[in-house]
Every structure is written in structure tokens, then in C-alpha cells.
């Protein structure tokens with residue numbers, strides 16, 4: 001338990017270090033652009049594929065479960081829309097990114113630690129935590145909402161494709177369902193969550209990488225620990241934020 | 248000149264450095280020697296402030312580094328160049344960008360001036376036609392030389408080298424040793440080198456500190472080291488038989 005609190009304490013000290021005294025901002029600029037490409041753009045593919053399939057599957061399964069003839073079929077469109085907007089495109093996509101982006105951040109920074117690149121930065125008087133991690137946090141926090149919107153659009157299209165191809169639901173009903181009782185706040189709420197998740201996805205793995213000691217074996221372990229812990233933190237945060245915003 | 252006064256350092260219950268005092272002089276190649284695990288790297292990193300001392304102080308030309316604020320330390324860091332054991336080149340940057348990095352971060356030089364400085368430093372370590380390559384694309388010996396170029400880019404007054412020869416073939420190792428010595432004399436800086444390489448000892452041992460299990464065990468130079476009765480030091484020096492003849496010759 002003491003260990004648990006000391007890790008949390010160290011994490012917040014690390015975050016403070018990341019945000020303290022940036023040297024020349026111009027040198028951060030290029031790295032932030034690089035991170036947008038590396039962490040953001042290169043995640044579009046996996047988010048798109050998974051969202052399309054999940055959108056389709058939610059549509060099929062909802063239809064399957066909606067056996068009561070009293071319920072209008074357009075509810076299928078509504079269910080797909082709300083599942084995607086409320087949870088899938090923010091939380092589940094964040095969990096996927098925690099695996100993909102998180103492990104890469106932890107091993108990248110961990111490798112820099114064990115090969116003394118971080119020492120080399122420190123010795124020059126550079127704020128190594130800031131220089132290496134701040135661009136990643138900025139890129140993830142700003143890009144994550146975009147990924148979520150993309151996921152919503154593609155997921156809903158996946159459902160639409162099911163409506164087109166199969167006779168589970170008519171395209172007209174699906175589209176009616178999409179527009180039925182639409183609450184704009186759900187989108188806002190979802191996007192606010194993605195900002196927090198983006199921060200976790202970048203900063204938690206960076207923390208585990210930054211404090212690696214040893215060699216490549218330890219880098220691998222840190223990477224695993226980073227993914228597991230970011231996943232748990234995202235789930236906890238999701239619970240807290242949902243309670244805050246939707247109740 | 249760098250002075251170390253009564254420095255101790257532990258990690259948990261592991262007392263790595265025990266009350267070490269030493270003086271490292273300007274214009275000389277000062278060596279810290281000892282077996283693997285004796286605490287050389289920890290001592291070097293403590294001197295440059297990557298580790299905090301538990302006890303004792305470090306002085307750079309009279310300035311008490313240990314008691315400096317973080318801000319003042321960063322100021323002093325601009326006078327420090329360090330060559331790490333594995334070179335520690337930034338793998339996201341090219342050879343040229345590595346050497347230019349400290350200039351980008353800490354100077355207001357124009358890009359033309361920076362390029363000139365980068366070219367000068369790379370030329371000094373005999374790296375040509377490799378400016379655009381990444382560290383992973385060049386040999387270990389070249390990486391070491393680029394790392395030296397990066398370490399001297401800011402015209403440091405203090406140069407630290409952690410096992411500059413490790414992982415290099417004997418011929419390349421001598422090139423690196425010579426380079427470090429020449430640069431030390433050219434720039435008239437204080438250089439401290441960690442090594443367990445006896446070749447370096449005979450080449451660059453202007454002033455030698457022998458560390459044994461975290462304690463200062465012996466102090467001298469490249470001549471005295473072959474004529475000592477210190478048992479642990481003799482075990483270290485004459486571990487390789489060739490140096491026994493060397494001793495006879497000297498006598």
C-alpha cells in the first residue's frame with residue numbers, strides 16, 4: 001500500500017517535471033509535429049478498422065436481441081449510435097490506444113533511459129522529461145478527440161453498411177434511429193473524456209519508461225506494466241467522469 | 248580543476264562510494280580505474296550531478312557544485328561535456344543533428360555559425376561524409392567519435408568519459424585515447440576518464456585514482472602504477488601478463 005502511494009506520488013512529481021521550464025520552445029515544435037504523425041496519424045488505421053467492425057456488430061446484435069415486435073426497429077440505429085458515442089469511441093478506443101501507443105512510448109523512453117540518452121540530455125542541462133514527454137502528451141491530448149470523432153463516424157457507417165447489405169433493418173429505419181432523441185451533450189461528454197484519456201495514454205507509459213533501470217529485459221517489463229496500469233487508470237477515470245457528468 | 252571531498256553514496260543498503268576525496272587537475276587526463284562494479288560510473292555520475300551525494304561535496308574550480316541550486320547547476324552544465332559508455336547518441340537524430348543539438352538548445356548562433364561549429368567538431372574527430380546518417384547506421388568506433396564531437400560542441404571546460412574504449416577493437420581504442428588526450432591539451436580542460444583498460448592507463452594516466460570496492464585505494468600516475476606494492480592494484484594491473492615485462496623494463 002505504501003508502495004502504491006509512493007508510485008502515485010512519483011508519477012505526479014514526474015508530471016510536474018514534464019511541465020517545468022521548457023527551454024527553447026522552437027525545439028519542441030518539430031518534435032510535437034513528429035509525435036502527431038507517429039502517435040496520431042499512424043493510429044488512424046487501427047481505430048478505423050476496429051470501429052467499422054464494432055459498429056456493424058452492435059447493429060447486428062441489437063437487432064438480434066430486439067425480438068419484441070412492439071419495439072420499433074429504428075431503436076437499433078439509436079442503440080448503435082449511443083453505444084459508440086458514449087463508450088466505444090472514447091473508452092474502448094482509449095484502451096486500444098493504451099496498448100498500441102502506450103507500449104511504444106514506454107519502450108521508446110525506456111530504451112533512451114538504459115542507453116543513457118536521458119543522462120546525456122540531463123548532463124547538458126536539458127529538462128529531459130519535458131523535452132521527451134511533453135510533445136507526446138500534447139499530440140495525444142489534441143489528437144485523441146479527433147480519433148474519437150473518426151471512430152464514431154466510421155462505427156456508425158459500419159452499422160449503415162449492415163443495413164444496406166442485410167435485411168436486418170432498413171436503411172431508412174437505421175437513419176431515423178440515428179437522429180431519434182439525439183443528445184448533443186453525449187458527444188461533448190465523450191470528447192471531454194478523450195482529453196483525459198489522451199493524457200493518461202501518453203504520460204503513464206512515459207513515466208514507466210523514464211524510470212526504468214537495467215537493460216532491455218526491464219524495458220520490456222516496464223512496457224507491460226505501463227499498458228496494464230494505463231488500462232486500469234482509464235477504466236477508473238471513465239467511472240469517475242461518467243459519474244460526474246451523467247448523474 | 249575538480250575537487251571531490253569526502254563523497255559517499257549508497258543505493259539502499261549498497262554502499263557504493265565510501266568517503267572518496269580526490270583532485271582532478273586541469274590540462275591533464277585524470278583516470279579513475281578499478282574493476283567492473285567498483286563504483287567508477289557512480290563516482291563519475293555523482294561528480295556531474297546525475298546522482299546526488301549522500302555525504303561530501305564536489306567543487307568545480309572552487310565553486311561548490313553540491314550546494315548550487317538547480318538553476319545554477321544548469322548554467323554550469325554548459326561547461327560540461329560527457330562521453331557515455333554506450334555513446335548515448337540520440338537515436339532520433341542524425342550525426343549532424345546530434346552534434347548540433349546542444350548548440351540549438353543553448354546558443355543563439357545563426358544556422359551558418361552552427362553549421363561551421365558542427366563541421367569543425369566532426370572534422371576534429373575525423374568524421375567525414377556521414378553527417379546525414381543515423382547513429383544506428385555507423386560503427387561503434389564512429390559513434391564514440393561523434394559522441395566526442397557532441398561533447399566538445401559547446402567548448403566545455405570539463406570533459407567526462409565513461410569507459411571510452413569499451414566495445415572497441417584495440418586499434419580504434421587507441422585512436423579514441425589519443426583523441427581524448429589531444430583535445431584535453433588543445434582546450435586545456437579538466438578531463439576525467441573511467442577505464443579498466445590498461446592501454447589507456449599507460450597512454451593517458453597523467454593522474455590515476457584506483458577505486459577498490461568503492462574506496463579510494465591508491466593514487467598516482469602511469470609510472471608509479473608499475474612500481475607499487477599495493478596488492479589489489481597489482482592484481483588489477485598485472486591481470487594481463489604482458490604488463491609484467493613492462494614492469495621489468497621500467498625497472
Ligand SMILES: Nc1ncnc2c1ncn2[C@@H]1O[C@H](COP(=O)(O)OP(=O)(O)O)[C@@H](O)[C@H]1O
Nearest residue numbers: 213258263281282283284285286287288289290
Ligand atoms: N542507479 C543505480 N541504482 C542502484 N544501484 C546502482 C545504480 N547504479 C549503479 N549501482 C550499483 O553500484 C555499484 C557500482 O556500479 P558502477 O559504478 O556501474 O560500477 P563500474 O565501476 O563498473 O562502473 C554496482 O553494485 C551497481 O549495482
Ligand SMILES: [Mg+2]
Nearest residue numbers: 287288289410
Ligand atoms: Mg561503469
